Amino acid sequence: MTQHPSNEIAAHDQHGAHGAHGEDSLPEIPHVLRQTDIDPRAARRAERQVATMFGLSAVSTILFVVAFVAVKKDSVINLPVIGPIGGQNLALGMASGLALFLIGAGAIQWARKLMSDEEIVDERKSFSSDDETRDAVVEKFRQGTDESGFTKRPIIRRTLLAAMALVPIPAIVLLRDLGPLPEKKFRTTTWAKGKRIVADVSYKPIRPEDIPIGGLVAGALPADIREVEELQGNLNERAKATIILVRMDPSEIRGQQIPGGDVDGIIAFSKICTHLGCPIALYQQRTKHLLCPCHQSTFDLADKGDVIFGPAARRLPQLPIGVDNEGYLVATGDFQEPVGPSFWERG
């Protein structure tokens, strides 16, 4: 590492001697002296600027204490654009912010204009070893191979290679623990013809008149979901079966996956995003779009649940629904497409 005090470099440059440090060195760039290096009055001016900033910072800190004592906690100031804001908070924030800013600005000015303007050159070493070092390493390797007898004792060599070739096998066998394969479990849900639709949490059956036009039921389930869960001992069926219900004017429905799968404009879709499986419920009533909060996939519920934006590759599956003889909403079958994210056997 070579250090050049600025004046030395200036003298060096004046004589036009840019000389190189070695074959790979970059040419030296002429050093430009700062005004404060050559003009004592400029240096004093800079000194005064820095001192003023530090002094004002001290004043701001005192103002902070004064504001804390003098400004009432419940005072309110109306600021344009921002609106009402606590007067004491504003005063404290301004005073402490200014105090810190002025210390920072003063330090920068001090470093730029008055501190030593010394340039440092750090030569970068070549990454590759020289021929001599490389030959020495190769020789050491050869010597090690000879001493180990690796080439002279073929039986040891072969058995070692065989042992090493088999090492990855346990890792491959352990892949079996990822199973068992889901087989048909991803393709079907517990929904079936005649199962009543109940609201999530309250488990109250839903009638068509409970959902006004423009309304949304953000989570609904089959009425027997708790018995199904008890039987299976896990929540998988709940996750797969959760639906949302929306109601729109029937004339606004432009297409359905299952023709006639709605009840007076009420349509049911899986709540599980077909991208990575996030639950979705951000529904924009005006556009009939449903937005997934995870990666912004957007589905058009008025048009077959098609994807209109985002990374989801498949539409949102629709659940066909009807009304039972007591006037409650029921499923008229299972989803016709697998719900949730894509998987390898999906086809």
Ligand code: FES
């Ligand atoms: S999980 Fe819905 S967009 Fe990614």
